[in-house]
Amino acid sequence: MAASCSLVCCGEEHDSDKAVIVRFSNGSVPPGDGLDVAMYKNQDERNPRKKTRRIVAAESDRLCYVGKNFGEGSLKCNNLCKYYVGVLNRKTMKMEVHEAQLFNLQPVIPGEMTEEHKAPQDTALTYKDQVDSLIEAFGTNKQKKALSSRRLNQVSSDTLHQAVAKAVHTVINHKGLEALQQEVVDTEAQGEMAVHRPPCNPGADKPENVYLFDDVLSPMEFEALDEAGSKMASLTPEEMQKMRDSGGSLCVVKHLENLPSDGEARTRASRCIFYLSMLLKLAQQRNVSHKFGLEEGCPRSVQSKLLQTFTMETFNNGRVQNMVSSSMRTKLAAYSMALLLHMNNMICDLTLLHRDLGITEARMIEVAKSMGLTLIRHARGKAKDGEVRDTNRYASLVLPLVKYEVFLEQRKRKKMP
Known part of the structure; x- marks a missing residue:
């Protein structure tokens, strides 16, 4: 007679209680290939958007595989629903139910670089680029923050002018110059609150x-x-x-x-x-x-x-x-x-x-x-007997809508005696 088993629900708050289910994007791995599997987590645990980021790496004699639960290569199904997996403990004959997370492992070929890490055609780095690379690798948090802010604010003037000119040309052709001028006048008259x-x-x-x-x-x-x-x-x-x-x-x-x-x-x-x-x-x-x-x-x-x-x-x-x-x-x-x-x-x-x-x-x-x-x-007048004046x-809201003029009050300064 087969032995009976019972279910045990494990905690879901700690990562140690979560099971990892992986799938290989290029097919199945033969049973004979021994895999070395490791999981890495983000060090910034105070940031609520980064503390749950995980990377799973698997290495065999022939190939290496990497999967992550964030970014473009991650599976979106983890955000839509929860997965659970049951593991039978043969000693206690209890089925332990763990929360699971799915990873899509993709092969990483040595020497092949992704689009993010491809080197530019001009490999000759200037002194400023070399210093930025050193700051990015070994700089303090303050230096890295300043470098990140400077890179975000660096916009090519030519690219910016071309983009603005193209956008303006498209809008003018679509609406017409007179209609745009009228919209600007209406927006200024209505003020910033019209946005809300x-x-x-x-x-x-x-x-x-x-x-x-x-x-x-x-x-x-x-x-x-x-x-x-x-x-x-x-x-x-x-x-x-x-x-x-x-x-x-x-x-x-x-x-x-x-x-x-x-x-x-x-x-x-x-x-x-x-x-x-x-x-x-x-x-x-x-x-x-x-x-x-x-x-x-x-x-x-x-x-x-x-x-x-x-x-x-x-x-x-x-x-x-x-x-x-x-x-x-x-x-x-x-x-x-x-x-x-x-x-x-x-x-x-x-x-x-x-x-x-x-x-x-x-x-x-x-x-x-x-x-x-x-x-x-x-109207302000005396209310009749027994009535409460409103x-x-x-x-x-009456059509057409009222267009109010903007009144800018300029206060005169008092002259000093």
């Missing part, structure tokens, strides 16, 4: 087609917000009042109180409200955690899109962190405004929005002007 607004179609026939809803919230993300939107729509009046009292988003509470009763319209509005709450919450952050939004039920795909679109990656103590800069906060304001326009018949309450975003009203107005919106403010400032 959603894709704009100023020649659209309908207001809702100027800033498309799909450009603000893609169909895939909209479908992923089904469960989160349902929870948002099921909030009770007591919970909404608690949200208002605890300093929650005023825009979110206002739209929750005015949710449509119709099924399809209610579903659409609830998903948009949840996405708006994520945008406003992200604008309040400085350093964003990798768990951002997950506690509120934000889908992983939507969270990844938010971090990629509205944050900047920085390194801190060898770790990658996502940060919301002032320019990204301006981008969040523009996208939030575009979303509110679709949610409220092309009208947006700027006063509530700038309070939720934590930016000044003047900055909010600049963003609205860069998007070509029409500013609205109710003092908020609004922005509306």
Whole structure:
């Protein structure tokens, strides 16, 4: 009777627990060829992008093989899924399950050089090139860093001029000189904030087609917000009042109180409200955690899109962190405004929005002007009996878009007595 065996799952955190599966690009190696196999790892373990780099080298009497898990020759399948291999321990009759990593071993022929290491036609090195080679091989970290910066900044003037001239010639032929001049004038008038607004179609026939809803919230993300939107729509009046009292988003509470009763319209509005709450919450952050939004039920795909679109990656103590800069906060304001326009018949309450975003009203107005919106403010007059006068400032999308002139204020210096 065959002996029974059981499964034992080994740890996955240490490299010693990981198995290595190799395949040879030029065929199978005969069993008689003894292979000397060694694995090398990157020394820079503080860099999160380099600490997982590995190189596997195998050597036989006839040929040498090399494979790596980074660069052009690596297998992309390691990034898409995980592989596991089982090893039977004949003493304990237990099958040990290890995490595995695949390597593609390619033959290395002595004397044959790759494209990266091919010598230039002119083999005569200048004194400066020789010094650079010595620094690259034996220099200090400071010297290597200076050499790398200098090489990155070295651009041939002729090559640069040719590339610029070719690009300018192509653009002029494609659009025309007058159209380009008009675009430059429009861009200067709108300012730098026009770069952070959603894709704009100023020649659209309908207001809702100027800033498309799909450009603000893609169909895939909209479908992923089904469960989160349902929870948002099921909030009770007591919970909404608690949200208002605890300093929650005023825009979110206002739209929750005015949710449509119709099924399809209610579903659409609830998903948009949840996405708006994520945008406003992200604008309040400085350093964003990798768990951002997950506690509120934000889908992983939507969270990844938010971090990629509205944050900047920085390194801190060898770790990658996502940060919301002032320019990204301006981008969040523009996208939030575009979303509110679709949610409220092309009208947006700027006063509530700038309070939720934590930016000044003047900055909010600049963003609205860069998007070509029409500013609205109710007339200042005494309210009727029993009515509350609306003092908020609004922005509306009306065709054609408004082109605001740039006002440069020059303050006069006071003369010294």
